[in-house]
Amino acid sequence: MHNARMSHAQRAQTSDGVCFVRAYAKINLTLDVLGRRADGYHDLATVMQTVDLYDTICLSPIEDSRVQLVSTIAELSNDDNLALRAAQLVRQRLAPRQGVLIELYKRIPVAAGLGGGSSDAAAVLRALQQWWQLPLSPSDLLDMAISLGSDVPFFLNGGLALCEGRGERVTALAPYWPGSMRWLLLLKPAIRVSTAAVFRNLPSSDYSDDTHSRAVRAAVNARQMPRLEDLHNCFERSVLEDYPEVARARADLLQAGAPVVRLSGTGPTLFAPFSELSYARRVQEQLQTQGYEVYLSRAIHPNEGIVSIY
Numbered sequence: 001m002h003n004a005r006m007s008h009a010q011r012a013q014t015s016d017g018v019c020f021v022r023a024y025a026k027i028n029l030t031l032d033v034l035g036r037r038a039d040g041y042h043d044l045a046t047v048m049q050t051v052d053l054y055d056t057i058c059l060s061p062i063e064d065s066r067v068q069l070v071s072t073i074a075e076l077s078n079d080d081n082l083a084l085r086a087a088q089l090v091r092q093r094l095a096p097r098q099g100v101l102i103e104l105y106k107r108i109p110v111a112a113g114l115g116g117g118s119s120d121a122a123a124v125l126r127a128l129q130q131w132w133q134l135p136l137s138p139s140d141l142l143d144m145a146i147s148l149g150s151d152v153p154f155f156l157n158g159g160l161a162l163c164e165g166r167g168e169r170v171t172a173l174a175p176y177w178p179g180s181m182r183w184l185l186l187l188k189p190a191i192r193v194s195t196a197a198v199f200r201n202l203p204s205s206d207y208s209d210d211t212h213s214r215a216v217r218a219a220v221n222a223r224q225m226p227r228l229e230d231l232h233n234c235f236e237r238s239v240l241e242d243y244p245e246v247a248r249a250r251a252d253l254l255q256a257g258a259p260v261v262r263l264s265g266t267g268p269t270l271f272a273p274f275s276e277l278s279y280a281r282r283v284q285e286q287l288q289t290q291g292y293e294v295y296l297s298r299a300i301h302p303n304e305g306i307v308s309i310y
């Protein structure tokens with residue numbers, strides 16, 4: 001664990017008994033699947049970075065001791081919602097009489113490979129820890145995070161990190177981000193992809209060792225742009241083959257002028273880095289006229305405040 005103390009910027013904002021917190025999306029610069037484990041999960045090595053596309057969560061007290069969730073996307077207002085489960089977990093363990101209403105303003109596309117649900121869960125854990133002043137150690141938080149999902153530990157701090165094991169072994173990397181990747185287009189094809197299904201269908205011939213992730217880690221530690229061949233995602237080949245919408249979107253991004261395109265997580269979102277805002281914007285507009293959902297974003301460290309220096 002790193003950054004056990006929250007900076008000012010990452011603190012949940014509280015006013016009049018109400019608590020607001022942002023939950024940022026992520027992209028995967030690398031995603032190496034090393035092998036299948038006896039527990040059904042896979043061992044991974046992945047370098048992840050939070051980006052400034054975020055959900056807004058508002059927590060407020062309610063009279064009884066229930067946890068309730070209301071989302072701007074109606075289908076997410078159910079018992080499987082990770083933000084809801086995070087609050088239930090905290091309440092069960094530490095504050096059995098506290099009730100809370102979670103209002104979830106969703107902006108991060110759902111089932112998209114951007115970690116939205118996991119980020120919401122981590123944000124609720126951090127916000128409740130602060131708001132209810134809970135005596136949670138970093139390892140308590142980590143245990144709760146991993147019990148909610150493999151990506152949740154990364155989102156406790158966000159930024160740039162190498163994640164290993166199931167995803168729970170998080171090593172923070174120096175906050176370097178290459179100038180040639182200053183702006184990021186995130187293109188979400190109009191399909192949803194089940195993470196479990198994509199893992200299940202991955203042939204072992206697409207497994208790798210952790211070479212790419214280690215190389216990217218070494219490059220950013222040396223404040224250098226990683227080699228493009230190390231921006232490797234084990235799932236890219238099979239997702240492009242199994243989901244023609246993703247292959248088409250990738251071709252359209254390249255055709256519109258994106259120099260590099262990669263899959264985020266298990267997809268279907270693709271990301272394309274740019275060095276110039278005006279160029280990124282032109283490509284975004286072109287793709288939007290073709291009917292695509294495209295976000296213009298950038299790497300963000302939730303701890304950094306309003307000025308970011310890479």
Ligand code: C5P
Binds near residue numbers: 043
């Ligand atoms: O941990 P989480 O619930 O987010 O994972 C969703 C699914 O992705 C798991 O049920 C599993 O099928 C797959 N997965 C995996 N190995 C990982 C992470 C996820 O097989 N390290």
